Amino acid sequence: MTAADPLHQARRALTAARRVTVLTGAGISAESGIPTFREAQIGLWATFDPRQLASPEGFAENPGRVWDWYQWRRTLIGNSAPNPGHRALAELQRRRPDLVLITQNVDGLHQRAGSRGVLELHGSVQRTVCSVTRRAIDADWLARHADDHPPPSPHHPDGLARPDVVWFGEALPADVLEAAFEAAANCDLMLVVGTSGEVHPAAGLPRIAREQGATIIDVNPQADAIREFADLVLARPGGEVLPKLIGPD
Numbered sequence: 085m086t087a088a089d090p091l092h093q094a095r096r097a098l099t100a101a102r103r104v105t106v107l108t109g110a111g112i113s114a115e116s117g118i119p120t121f122r123e124a125q126i127g128l129w130a131t132f133d134p135r136q137l138a139s140p141e142g143f144a145e146n147p148g149r150v151w152d153w154y155q156w157r158r159t160l161i162g163n164s165a166p167n168p169g170h171r172a173l174a175e176l177q178r179r180r181p182d183l184v185l186i187t188q189n190v191d192g193l194h195q196r197a198g199s200r201g202v203l204e205l206h207g208s209v210q211r212t213v214c215s216v217t218r219r220a221i222d223a224d225w226l227a228r229h230a231d232d233h234p235p236p237s238p239h240h241p242d243g244l245a246r247p248d249v250v251w252f253g254e255a256l257p258a259d260v261l262e263a264a265f266e267a268a269a270n271c272d273l274m275l276v277v278g279t280s281g282e283v284h285p286a287a288g289l290p291r292i293a294r295e296q297g298a299t300i301i302d303v304n305p306q307a308d309a310i311r312e313f314a315d316l317v318l319a320r321p322g323g324e325v326l327p328k329l330i331g332p333d
């Protein structure tokens with residue numbers, strides 16, 4: 085590994101960093117077999133635009149179709165496992181307990197890999213809520229109404245069961261977003277993994293970090309919006325390069 089090698093430089097920058105914040109997107113789960121929004125939807129969902137489905141309008145227009153899409157994704161996620169990229173980030177947090185992990189993903193794989201205090205900007209498909217009150221709906225109720233697509237809500241006569249995720253056009257949870265802004269403003273290194281950097285306000289976090297002087301490392305096999313201002317670019321899949329970046333203890 086030569087000194088000019090971006091991986092060598094990234095390892096040195098990470099070692100020297102006092103406070104590390106990580107931001108991940110759908111790309112870190114790609115090697116777990118979960119298609120990103122950007123890849124064509126596979127199988128029966130190939131004909132639908134995910135941004136249409138992941139929206140209040142899409143749910144209002146056809147709640148059954150959106151519910152079934154999330155059920156399909158939940159099953160896909162349930163059959164998947166964290167990959168070496170998720171596990172490397174969990175190991176990094178074990179060595180640096182003040183590391184903040186922010187994710188745009190809704191699959192819960194960071195938590196299954198052992199990461200703690202994960203900031204889920206866009207919620208989680210592992211939780212189901214009432215479409216009117218946003219109160220949690222438990223698994224027993226959903227099992228009793230498994231034949232309804234979607235099940236009705238137990239909390240409101242007009243409510244339906246919906247995933248506890250942030251759809252396009254919906255506000256992000258204020259407390260989570262506030263903590264994410266804080267983590268971007270107070271780190272001296274931000275590791276960005278597997279995001280196109282196109283979805284806001286998440287996409288603004290690396291810029292906030294950059295503007296206050298943090299070193300930005302971007303991990304993505306393809307070009308993305310972060311690359312324009314990243315200090316270091318590791319153009320490799322996260323599952324391959326993160327274990328090398330974090331290295332053995």
Ligand code: BV8
Nearest residue numbers: 109110111120121122188252253278279280284306321322
């Ligand atoms: C809001 C949950 C306001 C649902 C998702 C400012 C400018 C422009 C637009 C806006 C703006 N502010 C707001 C908007 C509108 C909109 C937006 O950003 N639109 C974009 C498309 C232009 N934002 C919103 O609507 C947000 N809400 O701002 O509300 C508001 C305020 C008050 C009151 C009311 C409203 C809400 C956005 C959240 C949407 N929900 N997810 C679900 O998942 O079902 S976002 C969803 O799409 C994913 O979470 C993901 O983050 C995002 C993008 O999908 P992908 O492209 O798949 O993923 P990603 O971008 O992460 O790209 C994958 C990358 O991985 C690629 O680059 C690829 O090369 C790379 N990769 C592939 N394999 C690997 C890899 N990398 C590493 N290793 C690999 N192996």
